[in-house]
Amino acid sequence: MFHPLRVHAIERLTDDSVAVTLAVPPELRETFRHAPGQHLNVRYAAGGEEIRRSYSICSPATGETGDPAALRIGIRFVDGGAFSTYALKELAVDDLVEAMPPMGRFVLVPRAGRFAAIVGGSGITPVLSIASTLLEREPDATFCLIRSDRTAGSTMFLDEVADLKDRYPDRFQLVTVLSREEQQAGLPSGRLDRARLDELLPALLPVAEMDGWFLCGPFGLVRAAEGALRGLGVDRTRIHQEIFHVDDVAPARPRPEAPAHSRLTATLDGRSGTWPVQEGESLLETVLRSRSDAPYACKGGVCGTCRAFLVSGEVRMDRNFALEPEETDAGYVLACQSHPATPEVELDFDR
The missing domain is CATH 3.40.50.80 (Nucleotide-binding domain of ferredoxin-NADP reductase (FNR) module)
Known part of the structure; x- marks a missing residue:
């Protein structure tokens, strides 16, 4: 779920990067408490298209007893990048940015x-x-x-x-x-x-x-x-x-021919649905045709936002740069990179 956060400050770091500080209102501070190393998924509309991107939080984590009054993210310009161009050239203090609560498993819980x-x-x-x-x-x-x-x-x-x-x-x-x-x-x-x-x-x-x-x-x-x-x-x-x-990196393995008629059952926020998988589309795209609230950001197998548990059936992932081997061994897949390898596939986004 996305929440509007107001831009509190924008600091130019280099010619092609900025740090953006987002104010977190009191009622959302527990929601936006983060572990050190996590990221925010943000979105905005451009030309009638929804743009989503993932940016890491650079500010220290507040810990179990504190809630953040602000979060700071670092954004570097990417050639052709819609959101980074917007952030460096148009975004201004007091603008609203829609963001999902912090997520990600690239974290270090403080310890000796x-x-x-x-x-x-x-x-x-x-x-x-x-x-x-x-x-x-x-x-x-x-x-x-x-x-x-x-x-x-x-x-x-x-x-x-x-x-x-x-x-x-x-x-x-x-x-x-x-x-x-x-x-x-x-x-x-x-x-x-x-x-x-x-x-x-x-x-x-x-x-x-x-x-x-x-x-x-x-x-x-x-x-x-x-x-x-x-x-x-x-x-x-x-x-x-x-x-x-991950520019110009080929898929990890050639994609096998999908079954002629596949169906996906997916559970998201406690609600389940079943839909036919259209030719060539990823399982994330299948879900998004009926559930616009399905979680995703990069669609490139990098951020891990679309991680889901494979309940039944088999899938093939084009590539995976987000899940650790322990996660894939436990049955997790990236929906944005997954295609059906059996006629019936079931995913659970809530696990």
Whole structure:
């Protein structure tokens, strides 16, 4: 369910990014309490079409006893991106933005331990919330941030990260790599690819002994970082990832021919319905023909908003960049990427 939130502030971070602060009215503050690392799904109408996008919350989480008076999200311009163009060029203070309550499983509940993140570009956004919340609420925790950006001028949340360094000098470590600009001090410029990470990570940290790794950013960086960590002995359960950009990535497997006549039964908000699946459409599209309130945002297999439990039948997903192996093993699928592989399929969006 979407709720209107008023824009309280808009701060230009770089030439192509902004931080938008949304005021949360008292009656919605419990609804919009978030865990560090979660995101908001927002929408607006443009040219008669509904545009939905997912943006990570960068502000610290308030915890179990506090409700947020405001939420801050980071938005970077994407070439051809309808909402990011609107946010950078038209959105103004006092405008209303419709948002769903926070969601997402790329989170770290504060606890004692040693944690690290590898981020690229706007991937800093959820990790900023994770790191700031952890360091503020857990005195026996440390955090190492390894971030990759094109240039210093394109780096989001420079001041906020510098503040973490000043406030927690003994518990927060920052490593910055610029791919298109030399730094006066620190690491030489260049991309953080697999070979470089294989060499860099063991020199910085006891890689396999860390209590959690958080990877966020473009597809190539996240996959390279995951490969490096696995190669250095990190258990898969300690690696958490969220991918922001998945351009030009082919489906994980060729889509098999669907049954000639398939029917989908879906449960959403306690109500069930059954509909024929039209040729070529995803199961999400099938539901949306009759239930406009079906949850979705990116429709690209990235955000995980359309996660549903497969009650019966079989499906094939084109691609999956949102669900962990434990989730797919437990029976969860992404409705936006799922197509029927049996004549009857049943999904439950409420589980």
